Structure formats: structure tokens, C-alpha cells
Amino acid sequence: MSALAEVFDACQAEGRVPLVGYLPVGYPDVPTSLAAMRVLVEAGCDIVEIGPPYSDPVLDGPVIQHAAAKALEGGVKVDDAFAAVRAVAEAGAVPVVMSYANLMLQRGWSRFAADLKAAGGAGVITPDLTPDAAPEWVEAAREEGVDTIFLVAPSTTRERMRLTCDASTGFVYATPLMGVTGERAALGDAAQRVVSEARAAGAARVCIGVGVSTGAQATEIAGFADGVIVGTAFVRALGDEGDLERLRAKVTELAEGVRAAR
Amino acid sequence: MxxxxxxxxxxxxxxxxxxxxxxxxxxxxxxxxxxxxxxxxxxxxxxxxxxxxxxYTGRPSIITEVPRFAAHCGGARVLLKREDLNHTGSxxxxxxxxxxxxxxxxxxxxxxxxxxxxxxxxxxxxxxxxxxxxxxxxxxxxxxxxxxxxxxxxxxxxxxxxxxxxxxxxxxxxxxxxxxxxxxxxxxxxxxxxxxxxxxxxxxxxRDFQRVISVESRAQMLELGGLPDAVLACVGGGSNAIGSFDAFLDDAGVRLIGCEAAGDGVETGRHAATLTGGRPGILHGSMSYILQDEDGQTQPSHSISAGLDYPGVGPEHTWLSSIGRAEYWPVTDAEAMEAFRLLTRTEGILPAIESAHALAGAIRLGRELGPGSTLLVTLSGRGDKDVEQAARWFEMLPEGEGDA
Structure with missing residues (x-):
């Protein structure tokens, strides 16, 4: 059983869904970002999603764009993401990586999967790589036993929903709204629709990401999804000054939100 | 076929x-x-x-022979495909x-x-x-x-x-x-x-929408006596170049040359010559060549020409380069501006700085091939937008306005 399957089952045994927290490595600097990821684990994230910053993040909104740019200015390397994977695993949560495709391609699909595995990572979320675009990646990940986590959106057709859910292992990453990462006021119906469409296409676990920023939203989403993913709200709380206590407070709010569901 | x-x-x-x-x-x-x-x-x-x-656009665009400019191209015959005359200027x-x-x-x-x-x-x-x-x-x-x-x-x-x-x-x-x-x-x-x-x-x-450039120019060249020895066009992303090449792709005797922006020189690292100085990668939705560091972070490009200042290139150009059907030459800012000056002074045609890169390629190729050769250059745009920048380059602005 994969590490992701185990954590979903363990949360289910507690009568709740997992909280997934995203942070870019290297923001505001590499040591602080690793400390911030440990805070995520301590304050209640079950899965930590580590983002190696990329120069052209087309699916990210202003907050994460800013963080990525600052991290790159500080000289962060893709290697640092694997160090972060180790740190998260040691802290006791399940690490996954969210990476834009070119960073994976330049390392080599197989080497990326092998390095992730060696560091103790469970899977990779690919925001600009769909299963039909890179069969080489899917093959390399299967060989290493690394989960391939693909995204689905409200615009995803029924045919593509099936293709994507078939190729996803670990979980399916559903975005409830069309648009880049960032906080949104209302998620409700659209989120519920995309979750049920993914389930109808055969997805075993569907997590909702993009737009979740408050405890109340987490409670709402946890009522029908298999996991809640929070990124921008955590990056904003950490901020340029690397405020770990403000981050801890935000994570605690979301963790309580997830636990308040049902 | x-x-x-x-x-x-x-x-x-x-x-x-x-x-x-x-x-x-x-x-x-x-x-x-x-x-x-x-x-x-x-x-x-x-x-x-x-x-x-x-x-609306004013097609077909004409072909203009430029003998006074060609005198600087080793005696080669030089003809321009005048996309600069289109409505909106490119x-x-x-x-x-x-x-x-x-x-x-x-x-x-x-x-x-x-x-x-x-x-x-x-x-x-x-x-x-x-x-x-x-x-x-x-x-x-x-x-x-x-x-x-x-x-x-x-x-x-x-x-x-x-x-x-x-x-x-x-x-x-x-x-x-x-x-x-x-x-x-x-x-x-x-x-x-x-x-x-x-x-x-x-x-x-x-490419299909730009193909009209070479469909017209190929017929126009045949009417003027025969296919050219080479077709030259500037390449940023590569839309005018691919449009200028497509109808000639099966004419094995026609060399196809894309002129990339080499900025301060490829060796300086301050350039936008992707096929000369890049390697395969994914950027903006396709696999092609890009300027990138070891990790795959896109590198900043540099060119005097905003239209060529791009660290990627269209995938069909990368393919044509890989199979040897087209050549891609780096052209520096200085070479492009010299060609810009020459065409303006000798023919009264003010080219876009982008297009001046292709003219610089023609100067180089003409000197290589010499008299008897015929070069077709796509003048992808006009230089009205570049007047201020060119005036600054050639230090022609009035005192106190030229420093930037």
C-alpha cells in the first residue's frame, strides 16, 4: 500500500479527511521554508506538498508567483526540494512534490522519480502535465512506485475525466474554479460538482485545491471531498518575513476546520 | 503527396x-x-x-528589388517580400x-x-x-x-x-x-x-495563416525568372519565418535561413538566439528549444528588438533545424542596426529592427555566395515604431534627450 493510501485510511479511521498543505521550497529562504514545512506537520497537515519554484508558473496566482520569484532570486535549486521531502518525512507527514514539467524533464523523468523515492516522497502533482502529454513520466513513476497525481477542472470533459482519473494514483487533484491558485470567497456547488464527476469517472480519492483559505471553507469542503488542499493562504501567512507563528495559527485554523466536518 | x-x-x-x-x-x-x-x-x-x-490587409504584398542595398551584399541580387506594407505594418x-x-x-x-x-x-x-x-x-x-x-x-x-x-x-x-x-x-x-x-x-x-507569405512569394519569384537561392527571415517565436519558408520546404535547392537575435553576442550570454544557444525543454505549452539553466529555469533573453526578445522558439523551427532543412544564424544587435541603417539610407525603406536581423543575414550570405546569387528576404514589418530607439542607437536625438 502506498504512503498516500495509508494516510487517507488513517484519517478515515479518525472519521475525517486529510489536510494537505502547500509551500514553495526556498521561500523566504531555504532554511526558513524547511522550518515552515515542519510547522505545517506540527499544526495538523497530514500531507505536505512541496513546490520547487519555477520561472514561469502559469497556473499560479500573484501570491505564489511572488514567493517563487523570491525563492529563485535567493538561489533555490530543484535539489532543495528533495531536501525538503526528507525534512517533511522526518517530521512525520507524507511528502509529495508539485512540479512544473520542465523541471522534471531537465532532471530526466526517471531520475526525478528515483530521487523523489530515495528522499522518501510519495508522489508528484503535475500542474502543466496531463497524462496524455507525458506517458514517459507515468511509466517512470510506476517503475519507482511513485504516485502520479493529475489535475481535473470544471472544464474537463467526461472523456478526459476518465483518462485523468485512470492515470492518477494516490488521489485526484480537483480545482473547483477556473483560474490560477489563490483565495476565493465562494467555492460550494462547483467544488461539489467536480468531485462527483471525478468519482463517477472512477476516482477513488478526490481532493479539492485552489481557493480554500478559511477554516469554514475547509469544513465545507471536507464534508464531501476526500481531502482539502491549502496553498496560497499558508504562503501569505508565512510571508516575506518568514513568520512561523502566524503560519502556525493559520494551519491550526484549517486543521480544526477539517476536523469539524460531519 | x-x-x-x-x-x-x-x-x-x-x-x-x-x-x-x-x-x-x-x-x-x-x-x-x-x-x-x-x-x-x-x-x-x-x-x-x-x-x-x-x-483589408492589402494582399498580395509586393516584391521589391533593392539593388543599392544589394551592392553591400557581395553583388548578390536581393529582393524583399514587403510584409511591412500590410495594414497595421507587419x-x-x-x-x-x-x-x-x-x-x-x-x-x-x-x-x-x-x-x-x-x-x-x-x-x-x-x-x-x-x-x-x-x-x-x-x-x-x-x-x-x-x-x-x-x-x-x-x-x-x-x-x-x-x-x-x-x-x-x-x-x-x-x-x-x-x-x-x-x-x-x-x-x-x-x-x-x-x-x-x-x-x-x-x-x-x-503557420497556416502566415503561409500566404511564401505561397505568394514563390509564385512571384517564378514570375521574375526563378526560385531564389535562399529565403531569409528573422526568428523570435518564428511566425513570419515559418510563413516565409513553408511553400519552399520541398524546393531542395532553396536554402532557408532563420536569423535569430544574438543581442550582445551569443558568447556573452545576453542574447535571444534559442536554436544557437539553447537546448530541448518545455515552455509555454510545447516541447522545443529554450534558453534555460541546468535546473530548467528559463533564462532571461536579451535583444534590442522587443519582437525577438524571447527565450523560446516555435517547435516546427526546432524540427526543421534538427533535420537540417533550415539553418538558424545568430545576428547581433550591432549587425542588425547596421543593416537597418543601410536599407534606410540606400533604399528609403525603414525596416522594423526585427526584420533588420534578416537583412543582416542577407549581407552575410550575399558576401558568401557572391554575384549571380538571388536572396529573398522577408521584410516582416516597418520601422516606424522603432524610430526613437534607432535614433538613440545612432545618437541622432537632440542634446539631452539621447541618454537612456
Whole structure:
């Protein structure tokens, strides 16, 4: 059983869904970002999603764009993401990586999967790589036993929903709204629709990401999804000054939100 | 006609091209591909596009022989394909009219576009005004500064121009921002992509809309006595070049030469010569060559010409380079500006700085081939937008205004 399957089952045994927290490595600097990821684990994230910053993040909104740019200015390397994977695993949560495709391609699909595995990572979320675009990646990940986590959106057709859910292992990453990462006021119906469409296409676990920023939203989403993913709200709380206590407070709010569901 | 290299359909050109985009855009790209596949074989669509080309753009564009310029090209005969004479001043209008017509077919009411030098933005704003579409143009902040005249033109045409202040504040960041807009507004919005790069169907579709350049020029050359020894065009993303090459691809005796922006020189690292100094990678939705560091982070490009200042290149060019059918030469800022000066002084034609890179390639090739050779150069745009920058380069501005 994969590490992701185990954590979903363990949360289910507690009568709740997992909280997934995203942070870019290297923001505001590499040591602080690793400390911030440990805070995520301590304050209640079950899965930590580590983002190696990329120069052209087309699916990210202003907050994460800013963080990525600052991290790159500080000289962060893709290697640092694997160090972060180790740190998260040691802290006791399940690490996954969210990476834009070119960073994976330049390392080599197989080497990326092998390095992730060696560091103790469970899977990779690919925001600009769909299963039909890179069969080489899917093959390399299967060989290493690394989960391939693909995204689905409200615009995803029924045919593509099936293709994507078939190729996803670990979980399916559903975005409830069309648009880049960032906080949104209302998620409700659209989120519920995309979750049920993914389930109808055969997805075993569907997590909702993009737009979740408050405890109340987490409670709402946890009522029908298999996991809640929070990124921008955590990056904003950490901020340029690397405020770990403000981050801890935000994570605690979301963790309580997830636990308040049902 | 098996074995023809013309009109390659995509999504892959050899191992380059494809579609590397967020899932959220897949449905829109499928819809666009489908609409385009239907439109291209619909006589009504092609008739309307041809009518616009004739009555609005002013096609066919003429061929001008430039003997006084050619005197500096080793005695070669030099002819220019005059895309600079098109309405709006460059080849960009050829593509934009096609994509704007497609937008209407898709039932969408809003277009977005990226622009570097501003020529594609101006062309898109023009087509939007003509067809009654809402229009938003993304332009890197640095480019809005060096091409302020075109910003005003777009605004006069009714477009909203959004300066992009992230990253390197140039074309590449404008494309990122346009993709973000598209993801959020895909139901009402069509992305009118300006160059023969990006995810499928853009490389093949933009090439098809620009192909008119070489279809005309090939016939015009035959009428003038025969095919040229070489066709030269500047390459940023590569839309005028691919349009200038396509109808000649099966003419083995015609050399095809794309002139990339070498900025301060490829060896300095301050350049935009992607096929000369880059390596394979994924950027803006397709697999091609890009300028990147070891990790795969895109490197900032540099060129005096905003339209060529891009760290990627269209996948079909990468393919043509890999199979040896086309050559790609680096041309520095200084070489391009010398060619700019020469054409202006000897022929009274003010080229866009982008197009001046192709003229510089012709000077080099003419000196190599000598008398008896014939070179066809695509003059992709006119230089009105570049007057201030050129005047600064040649230190022709009045005292106190020339320092920047």
C-alpha cells in the first residue's frame, strides 16, 4: 500500500479527511521554508506538498508567483526540494512534490522519480502535465512506485475525466474554479460538482485545491471531498518575513476546520 | 503527396511540439482545434479570409528589388517580400484575421493576446475593432516602455493594455499572464496567439495563416525568372519565418535561413538566439528549444528588438533545424542596426529592427555566395515604431534627450 493510501485510511479511521498543505521550497529562504514545512506537520497537515519554484508558473496566482520569484532570486535549486521531502518525512507527514514539467524533464523523468523515492516522497502533482502529454513520466513513476497525481477542472470533459482519473494514483487533484491558485470567497456547488464527476469517472480519492483559505471553507469542503488542499493562504501567512507563528495559527485554523466536518 | 514537408499538421513536428498545459485549458484547445479543422476546409471561411486579405490587409504584398542595398551584399541580387506594407505594418495581421474569424465561429466575444514589440497587439486590437470583439492585450512592462507608441495605438483602437510587471517584464511574462487570464475566462475568451509556438493547434494554425507569405512569394519569384537561392527571415517565436519558408520546404535547392537575435553576442550570454544557444525543454505549452539553466529555469533573453526578445522558439523551427532543412544564424544587435541603417539610407525603406536581423543575414550570405546569387528576404514589418530607439542607437536625438 502506498504512503498516500495509508494516510487517507488513517484519517478515515479518525472519521475525517486529510489536510494537505502547500509551500514553495526556498521561500523566504531555504532554511526558513524547511522550518515552515515542519510547522505545517506540527499544526495538523497530514500531507505536505512541496513546490520547487519555477520561472514561469502559469497556473499560479500573484501570491505564489511572488514567493517563487523570491525563492529563485535567493538561489533555490530543484535539489532543495528533495531536501525538503526528507525534512517533511522526518517530521512525520507524507511528502509529495508539485512540479512544473520542465523541471522534471531537465532532471530526466526517471531520475526525478528515483530521487523523489530515495528522499522518501510519495508522489508528484503535475500542474502543466496531463497524462496524455507525458506517458514517459507515468511509466517512470510506476517503475519507482511513485504516485502520479493529475489535475481535473470544471472544464474537463467526461472523456478526459476518465483518462485523468485512470492515470492518477494516490488521489485526484480537483480545482473547483477556473483560474490560477489563490483565495476565493465562494467555492460550494462547483467544488461539489467536480468531485462527483471525478468519482463517477472512477476516482477513488478526490481532493479539492485552489481557493480554500478559511477554516469554514475547509469544513465545507471536507464534508464531501476526500481531502482539502491549502496553498496560497499558508504562503501569505508565512510571508516575506518568514513568520512561523502566524503560519502556525493559520494551519491550526484549517486543521480544526477539517476536523469539524460531519 | 507523401514526403512533402509542407503544412505539417502537428501536434508533433518530429519530437517537438505537443501540448503541455494545465488540464483546465485542454477542452478549450480541443474546441479550437476542432473549429479550425472545420474552418480550414470550409470554402466560406477561406473565401472570407481571402477577401479580408485582399480588401483589408492589402494582399498580395509586393516584391521589391533593392539593388543599392544589394551592392553591400557581395553583388548578390536581393529582393524583399514587403510584409511591412500590410495594414497595421507587419505580417501579424495575416494570422490575427484568421484567429479573429475563428473566435466569431466559436461564439466567443472576447479576445486576449500577448505582445512583445506591440505589432501582434496592434494587429489583434485592429481585428477586434473590425469584428466588434472585446480585446485585452498583455505586454511586458519593459516592452511598454520601449514601444510606447504601439501602446497608444492599441488603446486608440479600443483595447485594454495590461502592463505585466512580473518576471523579466517582457514577452515571456506577457504570455504567462495571458495563459492565466485564459484559464480563468475560457468560456467567453479566445486566446489569439501571436507566434508559431505554444500548445497545439497554435504552431500549425499560425503557420497556416502566415503561409500566404511564401505561397505568394514563390509564385512571384517564378514570375521574375526563378526560385531564389535562399529565403531569409528573422526568428523570435518564428511566425513570419515559418510563413516565409513553408511553400519552399520541398524546393531542395532553396536554402532557408532563420536569423535569430544574438543581442550582445551569443558568447556573452545576453542574447535571444534559442536554436544557437539553447537546448530541448518545455515552455509555454510545447516541447522545443529554450534558453534555460541546468535546473530548467528559463533564462532571461536579451535583444534590442522587443519582437525577438524571447527565450523560446516555435517547435516546427526546432524540427526543421534538427533535420537540417533550415539553418538558424545568430545576428547581433550591432549587425542588425547596421543593416537597418543601410536599407534606410540606400533604399528609403525603414525596416522594423526585427526584420533588420534578416537583412543582416542577407549581407552575410550575399558576401558568401557572391554575384549571380538571388536572396529573398522577408521584410516582416516597418520601422516606424522603432524610430526613437534607432535614433538613440545612432545618437541622432537632440542634446539631452539621447541618454537612456
Amino acid at each position: 507523401t514526403g512533402s514537408l509542407q503544412e505539417a499538421p502537428g501536434p508533433y513536428f518530429g519530437e517537438f511540439g505537443g501540448r503541455f498545459v494545465p488540464e483546465a485549458l485542454m477542452a478549450a484547445l480541443d474546441e479550437l482545434t476542432d473549429a479550425y479543422d472545420k474552418a480550414r476546409i470550409d470554402p466560406e471561411f477561406t473565401r472570407e479570409l481571402e477577401r479580408l486579405a485582399r480588401e 505580417h501579424k495581421i495575416n494570422n490575427v484575421l484568421g484567429q479573429a474569424l475563428l473566435t466569431k465561429r466559436l461564439g466567443k466575444s472576447r479576445v486576449i493576446a500577448e505582445t512583445g514589440a506591440g505589432q501582434h497587439g496592434v494587429a489583434t486590437a485592429t481585428a477586434a475593432a473590425l469584428m466588434g470583439l472585446e480585446c485585452v492585450i498583455y505586454m511586458g512592462e519593459e516592452d511598454t516602455e520601449r514601444q510606447s507608441l504601439n501602446v497608444a495605438r492599441m488603446r486608440l483602437l479600443g483595447a485594454e493594455v495590461i502592463p505585466v510587471a512580473t518576471g523579466t517584464r517582457t514577452l515571456r511574462d506577457a504570455i504567462n499572464e495571458a495563459f492565466r487570464d485564459w484559464v480563468a475566462n475560457v468560456e467567453t475568451t479566445n486566446y489569439v496567439f501571436g507566434t508559431a509556438a505554444g500548445p497545439h493547434p497554435f504552431p500549425a494554425m499560425v
